[in-house]
Amino acid sequence: MINTAEIQNAKNRFGVIGNAPPLNFALSIAIQVAPTDLTVLINGESGSGKESFSKIIHGLSHRKLGPFIAINCGAIPEGTIDSELFGHVKGSFTGAFEERKGYFETTNGGTIFLDEIAEMPLGTQARLLRILENGEYIPVGSSKVKKTNVRVVAATNVNLQSAIEKGEFREDLYYRLNTVPIVVPPLRDRGFDIELLFIKFTSDFAERNHIQPVDLTEEARAMLRSFRFPGNIRQLKNIAEQITILENDRVINSQILEKYLPKSQKSGLPALLNPSDLGGLNDYSERELLYKVLFDMKKDITDLKKLVYSMMQNDGLNAPSESVKHDLFKDVLASEAPVVFTRPAIADSEPVYPVYNQPLSENFIQIDDYQKSRENVEDISHETEEESLSLEKNEKDMIIKALKKNNFKRKYAAMSLGISERTLYRKIKQYDIEDED
Numbered sequence: 412m413i414n415t416a417e418i419q420n421a422k423n424r425f426g427v428i429g430n431a432p433p434l435n436f437a438l439s440i441a442i443q444v445a446p447t448d449l450t451v452l453i454n455g456e457s458g459s460g461k462e463s464f465s466k467i468i469h470g471l472s473h474r475k476l477g478p479f480i481a482i483n484c485g486a487i488p489e490g491t492i493d494s495e496l497f498g499h500v501k502g503s504f505t506g507a508f509e510e511r512k513g514y515f516e517t518t519n520g521g522t523i524f525l526d527e528i529a530e531m532p533l534g535t536q537a538r539l540l541r542i543l544e545n546g547e548y549i550p551v552g553s554s555k556v557k558k559t560n561v562r563v564v565a566a567t568n569v570n571l572q573s574a575i576e577k578g579e580f581r582e583d584l585y586y587r588l589n590t591v592p593i594v595v596p597p598l599r600d601r602g603f604d605i606e607l608l609f610i611k612f613t614s615d616f617a618e619r620n621h622i623q624p625v626d627l628t629e630e631a632r633a634m635l636r637s638f639r640f641p642g643n644i645r646q647l648k649n650i651a652e653q654i655t656i657l658e659n660d661r662v663i664n665s666q667i668l669e670k671y672l673p674k675s676q677k678s679g680l681p682a683l684l685n686p687s688d689l690g691g692l693n694d695y696s697e698r699e700l701l702y703k704v705l706f707d708m709k710k711d712i713t714d715l716k717k718l719v720y721s722m723m724q725n726d727g728l729n730a731p732s733e734s735v736k737h738d739l740f741k742d743v744l745a746s747e748a749p750v751v752f753t754r755p756a757i758a759d760s761e762p763v764y765p766v767y768n769q770p771l772s773e774n775f776i777q778i779d780d781y782q783k784s785r786e787n788v789e790d791i792s793h794e795t796e797e798e799s800l801s802l803e804k805n806e807k808d809m810i811i812k813a814l815k816k817n818n819f820k821r822k823y824a825a826m827s828l829g830i831s832e833r834t835l836y837r838k839i840k841q842y843d844i845e846d847e848d
Contacts, residue, residue: 413439425467428611429604433596437464444591445471450543452528452588453566455595458645461566464593465524468564477521480514485530492535494551503552515548515559528565528588529574536581539563543587563588598643605636608644612651623661625654630665638672807842810835814844 418438421427427438444451445468453461462481469479487495494504498513514523525531531539542548543563547556565588574580598605609627617624627635640646650671654663809828817823825835838844 413442417442421467421471425463425470427463427467428607429601430607431596431601431604433594433600434604437593437595438467440591440593441467442471444468444593446473448472448562450562450588450590451564451593452591453564453593453595455566455568456597456641456643457568458643459595459597460644461568461595462524462526464595465522465564465566469522469524469562472522472562474521474562478518479522479524480518481524481526482514483526485527489532492532493538496535497538497548497550499551500553503550507552513548513550515542515561516557518561519559520561522562522564525563525565527567529567529569529571529580533579533581536584540581540584540587543584598640598647599638602636605638605640605647606632608647609635609651612648613655616652616655620656622655625658625661625663627668628662628664631663631668634665634668634672803842806838807844810838810842811844 415435418435421438421442422429427434441451441464451465451468453464455461465481466479469475482496484492493499494507494511494513496513496515498511498516499507501507501510525539538548542559542561546558546560548559549556571580571585571589575582575585598608606627610624614624642649654668654671658667660667810824813824813827814821817827821832821835821839825832828835830838
C-alpha cells in the first residue's frame with residue numbers, strides 16, 4: 412500500500428502541486444502500477460494534467476532509462492497516422508521516397524503515450540490491438556512482421572463507452588487498454604489546490620520575466636475557488652499569467668479578478684431557457700431534453716390517474732377514504748370529467764352469441780353455428796367450376812385473337828393484352844395454343 416511519504420516524494424520529483432484527496436488517490440494508483448508493464452488508460456478532462464501522469468508512470472518504471480514519447484492522436488492526419496506509428500517502406504505510397512521508422516520502433520524498450528486515443532481511426536486501432544496482444548506490427552507497404560517491446564499509456568477526455576456504442580471505438584481495444592484505469596480529477600474538484608497552482612504559475616512567470624508576482628485578497632481567493640474552470644489547469648495558468656503581466660497592482664482583489672473570469676462560466680447552476688435560442692430539437696441541450704421528458708412523464712401520470720379513478724367509479728374497485736382520494740386525485744377532480752371506460756357485460760351461464768337478423772328473402776340461405784340440419788343447403792360447386800371453365804375459355808380466345816391480330820408476334824400481342832411477354836408465353840403453354848412461331 413502506498414503511504415503519504417511516497418506520494419509526497421513523487422510530487423516533489425515530478426513537480427505536482429496539490430493535496431486534494433482525488434489527486435492523491437490517482438497518484439497512488441500511478442505509483443503502484445508504474446513498476447509493472449501493464450497498460451494504463453488515463454481518463455480526465457482536457458487540461459487536467461493527464462500527460463503528467465504518463466511521465467510519472469514512465470519515470471517510476473524499469474523503463475525510465477528508455478525513450479518516452481507523447482503523441483496526440485487527434486493532431487496526426489488520418490492518412491499518415493499509420494506511417495507515423497508503424498513506419499513505412501520506400502515506395503509504399505506517394506511521397507514515400509525512403510524507408511521510415513515508426514514511433515513503435517524508435518521507442519523500443521521505452522514508453523509511448525497516446526493522448527486523445529478516441530481520435531485514432533478504426534483501422535489504426537486494429538493495428539494497435541495487435542501490438543498490445545503480442546508486440547507485433549507490420550510497417551505500411553511491407554509484408555515483414557516486426558516485434559517491439561513498448562509500454563502503452565493512453566489517455567482520453569471522452570466517454571469511450573459511448574464511443575463504442577456509436578461504433579467509433581473498438582470494444583476489444585478498450586478492454587485491452589483499460590487494464591488499469593486512472594481518473595484525473597478536474598480542477599474544480601480540487602478545492603484549495605486552485606490557490607496553490609495560481610501562486611505557482613504567477614511566481615514562475617514573474618521570475619522568468621523579472622517582475623514582482625501578484626497576491627490575492629481573501630475575497631479573490633474565494634472567487635477563484637468557486638470558478639468552474641472548464642479549461643482546468645491550462646485555463647488557470649493563462650489567467651495567472653495575464654493578471655501578472657497586465658495589472659499594475661500587485662494585490663488582486665475580487666473586482667480585478669472578475670475581469671479575467673469569463674462570465675458565461677462563473678456558475679454551474681442551471682440557466683433559464685430562452686425559447687428564441689432554440690432552432691429545433693437538434694439544438695436542445697441535455698438539460699432541456701430532461702425537462703421535456705419530465706413534462707411528458709407528468710402528463711402520462713395524470714392520464715394514468717384518470718384511468719384509475721374511472722375504474723374506481725365504474726368497476727367498483729376498492730376505493731380509499733375520501734380524504735386520501737382527494738389528495739391522490741385532486742388534479743383529476745379539478746380538471747375535466749374523467750373519461751369513462753366501460754367493458755361489456757358478460758353473463759355468468761350461457762355464452763353470448765351475436766343476434767342474426769331475419770333473411771331478406773326466401774332465396775337467401777343463412778349458415779351459422781346454430782344450424783343443425785344442412786338439407787336446405789344447395790350444392791353450387793358445379794356452377795363455380797363451369798364459371799371457371801368459361802373464364803379460361805374467354806381468356807384463351809382473347810390470347811388467340813391477339814396473336815392473330817399481331818401476326819403471332821408475342822411481343823406486340825403481349826402489349827395489346829397488357830401483360831408481359833413472359834406471362835403470355837406461359838399462357839400459350841397452359842392452353843396449348845398453336846403458335847406459328
